[in-house]
Every structure is written in structure tokens, then in C-alpha cells.
Amino acid sequence: xxxxxxxxxxxxLRWAVIVIAGLSLLTLAYSIGMINYYIEFQGxxxxxxxxxxxxxxxxxxxxxxxxxxxxxxxxxxxxxVPEMSRNRMRLSxxxxxxxxxxxxxxVGIGYAFLLAEIVFLFFGLWLVVAINYxxxxxxxxxxxxxxxxxxxxxIYFLTSFIILEPSWIYRIIYGIVSAGxxxxxxxxxxxxxxxxxxxxxxxxxxMPLTILFAGHRFRRGTK
Amino acid sequence: MLNxxxxxxxxxxxxxxxxxxxxxxxSMLFDKKVNTPRMDYSAVIDDFVYTLYQGMxxxxxxxxxxxxxxxxxYFALLPFMYYATLEKWQQLPPxxxxxxLSSKNIRENTQVFRIQAKDIDFPFVxxxxxFEAEPDYAQLxxxxxxxxxxxKIEFIDPNTNSVIPxxxxxxxRALQDAGFRFPxxxxxxxxxxxxxxxxxxxxxxxxxxxxxxxMIHDQPVCIKTGIDPALDIRQIFVSxxxxxxxxxxxxxxxxxxxxxxxxxxxxxxxxxxGKDEKYDYNADKTVYRFYTxxxxxxIFISGDGFVRMIVIDxxxxxxxxxxxxxxxxDKRSASVIKQFLFPFELATSTPTNFVKLQLHHFGWKAFxxxxxxxxALFLFSRKRPWTDYVLVLLTGVFGLIGVLLIKPED
Numbered sequence: 001x002x003x004x005x006x007x008x009x010x011x012x013l014r015w016a017v018i019v020i021a022g023l024s025l026l027t028l029a030y031s032i033g034m035i036n037y038y039i040e041f042q043g044x045x046x047x048x049x050x051x052x053x054x055x056x057x058x059x060x061x062x063x064x065x066x067x068x069x070x071x072x073x074x075x076x077x078x079x080x081v082p083e084m085s086r087n088r089m090r091l092s093x094x095x096x097x098x099x100x101x102x103x104x105x106x107v108g109i110g111y112a113f114l115l116a117e118i119v120f121l122f123f124g125l126w127l128v129v130a131i132n133y134x135x136x137x138x139x140x141x142x143x144x145x146x147x148x149x150x151x152x153x154x155i156y157f158l159t160s161f162i163i164l165e166p167s168w169i170y171r172i173i174y175g176i177v178s179a180g181x182x183x184x185x186x187x188x189x190x191x192x193x194x195x196x197x198x199x200x201x202x203x204x205x206x207m208p209l210t211i212l213f214a215g216h217r218f219r220r221g222t223k
Numbered sequence: 224m225l226n227x228x229x230x231x232x233x234x235x236x237x238x239x240x241x242x243x244x245x246x247x248x249x250s251m252l253f254d255k256k257v258n259t260p261r262m263d264y265s266a267v268i269d270d271f272v273y274t275l276y277q278g279m280x281x282x283x284x285x286x287x288x289x290x291x292x293x294x295x296x297y298f299a300l301l302p303f304m305y306y307a308t309l310e311k312w313q314q315l316p317p318x319x320x321x322x323x324l325s326s327k328n329i330r331e332n333t334q335v336f337r338i339q340a341k342d343i344d345f346p347f348v349x350x351x352x353x354f355e356a357e358p359d360y361a362q363l364x365x366x367x368x369x370x371x372x373x374x375k376i377e378f379i380d381p382n383t384n385s386v387i388p389x390x391x392x393x394x395x396r397a398l399q400d401a402g403f404r405f406p407x408x409x410x411x412x413x414x415x416x417x418x419x420x421x422x423x424x425x426x427x428x429x430x431x432x433x434x435x436x437x438m439i440h441d442q443p444v445c446i447k448t449g450i451d452p453a454l455d456i457r458q459i460f461v462s463x464x465x466x467x468x469x470x471x472x473x474x475x476x477x478x479x480x481x482x483x484x485x486x487x488x489x490x491x492x493x494x495x496x497g498k499d500e501k502y503d504y505n506a507d508k509t510v511y512r513f514y515t516x517x518x519x520x521x522i523f524i525s526g527d528g529f530v531r532m533i534v535i536d537x538x539x540x541x542x543x544x545x546x547x548x549x550x551x552x553d554k555r556s557a558s559v560i561k562q563f564l565f566p567f568e569l570a571t572s573t574p575t576n577f578v579k580l581q582l583h584h585f586g587w588k589a590f591x592x593x594x595x596x597x598x599a600l601f602l603f604s605r606k607r608p609w610t611d612y613v614l615v616l617l618t619g620v621f622g623l624i625g626v627l628l629i630k631p632e633d
Binding site: 048049052131137174176180190191192193195199203206210212220 | 225226228229230232233235236237239240243244346348349350352365367368369371379381382384571572573576577578579580628629632
């Protein structure tokens with residue numbers, strides 16, 4: 001059964017996965033280009049000083065900040081909007097699998113694709129930054145990306161949850177709460193500003209559970 | 224069962240967001256600015272004076288005995304502060320207590336610094352610039368490499384992103400010969416060329432000893448300062464000033480402040496504590512300001528609801544002290560009502576420029592809000608699982624919002 005769900009989600013996501021993979025490569029290329037541009041025109045030493053004191057590197061890799069966010073949103077929309085239009089989800093509920101397992105595996109599969117992108121960006125950026133900068137800057141840059149990745153994960157789970165929710169009033173409430181949650185992960189203006197990231201990770205880890213309640217309400221047909 | 228858990232996860236997220244934003248919105252709407260006095264010490268009348276903004280463009284100038292002054296009279300009381308204006312008005316007296324009062328003399332004998340929580344602990348990239356302390360040029364030149372200092376000292380060439388072995392070894396040897404124990408714990412310098420000269424870095428080693436490292440004619444000079452490791456230094460600050468009275472200053476873990484003097488690195492303690500502990504310096508909560516003038520030195524310790532001002536003479540002997548207080552933030556009416564309304568608040572910003580999740584709970588005052596929330600839940604929406612009541616009991620109005628918005632499904 002899981003194989004079948006995987007296939008179904010893959011059908012929905014395949015074009016998006018390919019496009020996002022392309023965008024990820026472009027993001028890396030843009031980052032390399034920007035870093036080299038600044039090193040060329042500022043000179044290596046001046047560039048390092050700007051990177052250290054003015055957080056220039058965070059501006060040069062800015063697409064890494066937003067790409068997981070865009071990806072999370074796109075995947076959630078592509079996976080769950082078709083299910084909700086004309087209540088197609090009802091068909092899936094007739095499958096010989098519990099609704100909880102069904103929902104969690106759909107979300108799990110979508111998230112696996114998002115996670116693959118995050119891992120790719122993380123190691124890609126590691127390579128890109130390590131060519132030009134010393135270990136101290138590389139370490140700060142990598143740690144600074146973690147909240148962005150958490151933000152992308154959060155928007156994926158929360159968007160899926162909002163789409164699955166059958167009532168529009170609830171959707172609006174969830175939308176406001178989600179905006180508050182996602183903005184938590186984009187508060188840094190310089191490197192490595194988040195102290196004790198565990199609390200922020202825990203909040204994202206709780207998010208997939210919200211989907212079950214929305215799915216339950218959908219089954220009951222609550223409006 | 225899982226559906227119930229799922230509902231509570233949603234409610235928890237709502238409580239979380241509400242506790243993060245609602246108290247902030249409340250403060251944004253209802254907080255009022257409190258005009259606080261700006262203290263100073265007049266060497267003319269040997270007493271504390273202050274200005275207080277009264278609203279509508281009215282400023283009150285007084286001394287602490289209650290005498291009121293005009294603006295011009297007030298400026299004349301503080302020649303070290305307003306010498307340029309007084310000179311323009313031709314009201315700067317030639318001498319005061321035997322000290323020549325000229326713009327030049329005052330400027331050359333004045334030095335100021337401030338210590339805030341965000342100067343002590345902040346996000347930074349641990350790479351440093353070592354200036355040539357005796358350059359061939361008129362001003363300090365930005366060097367062509369950076370260095371890292373952890374388990375060893377290494378200079379890095381940005382053009383090749385690689386270590387410069389020869390220079391690194393030279394500095395490594397200089398540190399070791401001076402008795403430095405790796406790894407370095409504190410590294411303090413002043414990485415700018417907009418200063419009259421360079422004193423390099425003050426570095427705390429693994430044993431708590433402080434070393435002074437600088438570069439003269441491309442050669443490392445490393446001196447063990449002899450500052451007592453038992454002082455338990457938290458952060459050091461370096462500031463090159465032509466007065467050459469002190470290299471810099473440091474804060475210890477027990478909130479004391481010392482100057483590192485040019486007299487063979489002897490330290491001089493500055494006053495931080497006084498009669499009333501409430502107004503002592505606390506590096507995490509208060510701001511420490513130090514002004515040295517030709518006649519005396521002023522110290523301000525300002526915190527929530529108070530400023531303590533201490534005046535010492537040039538031999539660091541206490542001259543006068545005064546504490547001015549006003550209603551601290553959490554005693555103001557808007558803030559008190561907030562503490563009754565909300566049982567706690569969440570915040571992410573810190574005074575040190577980090578992002579960190581913090582919970583501030585308002586203690587017993589929370590019972591008012593919680594009781595009202597429980598009552599409201601009981602009156603308006605009775606048929607509920609007992610867990611909803613427990614949640615409201617724990618989280619007050621935030622929980623009430625959560626459980627009312629997200630109704631239970633069976």
C-alpha cells in the first residue's frame with residue numbers, strides 16, 4: 001500500500017521536484033557568482049572583513065534562505081489542493097489503510113523530497129563557501145542556515161494542515177498562527193544568532209501531528 | 224486518541240503564538256514613555272544636577288537641592304560637558320579649581336566609555352586583524368591577513384584562503400615564550416584603523432592569565448600582564464587613547480569593573496557597588512558608563528527604574544554619590560495590568576543580540592487572569608473534556624483562546 005501512495009505522491013510532485021532541483025542548482029550557481037563577484041571587486045581581504053563584520057555572506061546566499069520556503073509551499077499545494085477539490089480525499093479514505101497512516105505517509109513522502117533539497121543545499125553551500133572562506137566563516141554560515149531550513153519545513157507542514165482543514169474559518173485562524181510560527185525562523189540579521197536551537201526544532205517536530213485533526217474533521221465532514 | 228493529541232498540539236501552537244505576540248501587542252498599545260532625569264555632576268557648585276523633560280518642549284534644569292536654573296546657567300554649571308557652546312557664548316571661565324578651561328585642554332583630557340550587555344556577549348566570527356603598531360605611514364594601515372586564535376595562533380591569507388606558516392610560527396613561539404597556555408579564552412582588541420595608535424590584543428589564556436600581544440615592525444611582542452587570574456575576567460575591552468592612562472577595561476564574572484593602566488598593567492578597580500545592593504552594577508541588566516574629565520571622573524550605572532551616579536577624583540577616591548529613581552517598567556500601571564491579564568509571556572529577543580526562546584512568568588498575579596479564564600470557559604462553553612480545563616488552568620487566557628477556537632471533536 002505504501003508503495004502505491006509513494007507512486008501517487010510522486011505523480012503529483014514529479015514536475016515540481018525537477019523544477020525545484022533546477023532552482024537549487026541555480027541557487028548554488030548564484031551564490032558562487034555573487035561571492036566571486038564581491039571577492040573580485042572588493043579584494044579578498046576587504047571582502048572577508050565585510051563578510052565578518054557586515055554579514056555580507058548572508059546576502060550573497062539569500063536564495064538559500066527563501067528556496068526551502070518556496071519549496072515547502074509548492075509541495076504542500078501540489079499534494080493536497082487536488083485532493084481537496086471536489087472532496088477527492090474521500091476516495092482515499094476508502095483505501096484499505098487507516099486514515100492516519102495515509103495522511104502521515106503522504107506528508108512524510110512530501111517532506112522527504114523537501115529534506116533532500118535541504119540536504120543538497122546544505123552540502124552544496126558548504127562546498128561553495130569553503131572554497132573561498134576559512135573554517136570560522138564556513139561554520140557560522142552553515143549554522144545560520146539551519147533556522148531557514150526549519151522555517152521551510154514549518155511552512156510545508158502548516159500549509160498541508162491548512163489545506164486539509166475543511167472549514168474556512170479554521171483555515172484563517174491556522175493561517176494567522178502559521179504566519180506567527182514561520183516568522184520565528186527568520187529573525188536573524190547576522191550569523192549564528194539562534195541560541196539553543198532545540199526549542200525551535202521541537203516546535204517544527206510537533207507540526208506533522210496537527211494534520212491528523214484536520215483529516216479527522218474532514219472525515220466527519222465538519223464545516 | 225491520536226486525534227485528541229493532534230487537537231492539543233494545535234492548541235499548544237496557538238498558545239505558543241499567542242504568548243509570543245499578544246503581550247507585545249498589548250505593550251505596543253498601552254505602554255507610556257516615562258521621562259527620566261539626565262544626571263550630571265557640576266564641578267562648579269560641587270553638586271549633582273539634572274535635566275528633566277516635562278513634555279510640550281519644556282525642559283527643567285535643577286540641582287538636587289531643588290534650585291532651578293535657566294538653560295544658560297545650567298550649561299555654565301557643566302563646563303566639561305558644554306565647553307564648546309560656552310566658548311561660543313564667551314562664557315567659558317579661564318580656570319576652574321586650578322585647571323585650565325580651554326577647548327583643547329578639556330578635549331585632550333576627556334575619555335568616555337560604556338559597557339552594555341551586548342558588548343560582553345554577542346554573535347561574532349572569531350577572526351581578528353593584527354595591525355602594525357609602528358607603521359611607516361601617517362595612519363594605521365589595514366593589514367593583509369587575518370588571524371585565528373584557539374588552540375594555536377594562525378595567520379590566514381585571504382587571497383589563497385590558507386595559513387601563512389612562517390608568520391604563524393613566529394607568533395606561536397612569542398606566545399609560548401611568554402608563558403601562554405592554549406586555548407585562548409578571551410580575545411579583545413579594537414579592529415579599526417580609525418584610532419591614533421594600536422595596542423594590539425589583550426588575550427586571556429586557559430589559566431586565566433592575561434597577555435598583551437602586538438606587532439612592532441612585523442615582529443610579535445607578547446607580554447604577560449600579571450593581572451591576577453583570580454579576578455575571573457568575563458570580557459576585556461581595548462581602547463587606544465592619546466591620554467595613555469589605561470589600555471582598556473574589563474568586567475569580571477562577579478560584576479566588577481577594572482581599568483588596565485599604562486603603569487605596568489596595574490589594574491584599578493572602578494566603583495560598581497554601593498550602599499544599596501538594588502542599584503549595584505549587573506553586567507547583564509545594567510549599563511555602565513565612565514567619563515573621565517580633567518578634574519574628576521563620573522560613573523553612571525543605569526538600570527530599569529534608576530540611575531546611580533558616582534563621582535571619584537583623579538586618585539579614584541570617592542567624592543559623591545547619588546541615586547535617582549523612577550517607577551521601574553514592571554511597576555507601571557500598563558505593565559501591572561498586563562501581568563494580571565497574561566500568566567506569562569514568551570520572548571525571542573535578548574539584550575545580547577541573540578535570538579533565544581525565553582519564558583517570563585508573572586508569578587502569583589497570574590491567578591487573576593487564570594481564574595477569570597476558567598470562569599469564562601465554565602460559563603460560555605460547558606461541555607468539555609477535563610483536559611481543556613487543565614490547559615486553561617496552566618496557561619490562562621492563552622489556553623482559553625486555544626480551546627475556544629479549536630472545539631473538541633469526538
